[in-house]
Amino acid sequence: MVPVAPTVLFLINEHIATEALLGEAFTDHGFDVETFEVVPAERAEDPAGHVTFPDPAGYDVIAPLGATWPVYEPALRDTWVGDEMQLMRDAAAGGTALLGVCFGGQLLAQTFGGSVARSPRPEIGWCEVTSDRSDIVPGGPWFQWHFDRWSLPPGATELARTADSSQAFVLGRALALQFHPEVDTELLKVWLAADSNGEALQAGITHDELLTRTEELAVDTAARVRRLVAGFLTYLAGQPRPS
Template identity: 75%
Template sequence: MAPKVLFLVNEHLATEGLLGEAFVDQGFDVELFEVVPAERIDDPAVDVAFPDPAGYDVIAPLGARWPVYDEALRRTWVSTEAQLVRDAADAGVALLGVCFGGQLLAQAFGGSVARSSEPEIGWYEVTSDRPDLIPGGPWFQWHFDRWTVPPGATEIARTPCASQAFVLGRALALQFHPEVDTELLERWLADDRDGEVAGIGRTHDELRSRTTELAQSASARVRDLVAGFVTHVVRQPCPSS
């Protein structure tokens, strides 16, 4: 039986993209679970009944436009999702958090998340202490918040502005967006209603051009990232075994 990864699609525009393809390459069956439906995007404080994490080998919370510390969300699905990842960790299920999902892992396991002094949108060089897990080079960013790593976690990648990855047991949290390809970027740019890209002095065309330029190398690095995650995190024995 093939291993299974469950992507938690916290909002409809933050899909699995290249990550889904990379997990398929590793022999995984991919399942998706929608958290906040598109029609609730402007009113996202919904109650959600999540699947049982024990039915999966990997659970991957993905990105979202909202702060993970928003009080209305913490009273509803964010607290439920945080409990889900804690239950998953207790059951030996591996975790891969992406941007909002990485911040959720930080918050769920005792770290903190707050507004960053400098947002990151676009392609940024990421310094990695573990190239077997986080290949070096530029990774795509779109975030306004940053975490402090939870107790017991090890930060393994960073930019000058923010921590970019940490490992805690069988969990890997990422601040950047490895899933982004040209198609997913276009969906995000079309939704840039508040001018977030222009707000940091960049243009949509700049992001398009750089994403097209890096498409082939980025896809290869995503495959390497997922292969490293499977080898060094998913297939490691549980601490209690």
């Protein structure tokens, strides 16, 4: 009998926030990659609305990705964000491992009893992340683009941080990340094209500087993303599911 490959489902919460380097890293580890678009491009200006998500039982890993909206926005929390939070609870109860990225990490915090609120200052660009468990979350410069931050859910263990915000926590078989390990040059170009409000410049960094630094770090970032996925699979997703 031919073994069935494990499957990761990436939740594309906003059409411009795709899996990029994370998808490649999971493929390298023998995973089939599936995606589910939560808010398509035609709804980007009016994203509220209920969503019927896939059954989490069919996946080994579910990874909610980034978005530009706050997870605590009432109109969203009362519709698809609330639906996605229920998906996270159902997935965790069934033993599916979870990997949340930025908005997705904040979603995990909010789902499991933490809180998310506006940060005193945004983090945009490459920020130095200090890690207590480099075998799970390698330290170093990671890409950031966020205005909110979480407080830890009950029972969670923080693994990494910057001077301004928590950057990673584990809770059961879930790993939440505040930074964007998936970002490569091509994805960043998409984000910069969508930066119509000049958020990067307001944070004191130009688009050219962001692109140059991303290109300089490309080889190192790709290696650390693969180490991060390996650590996640070894220490979280690779553990026996609860009976």
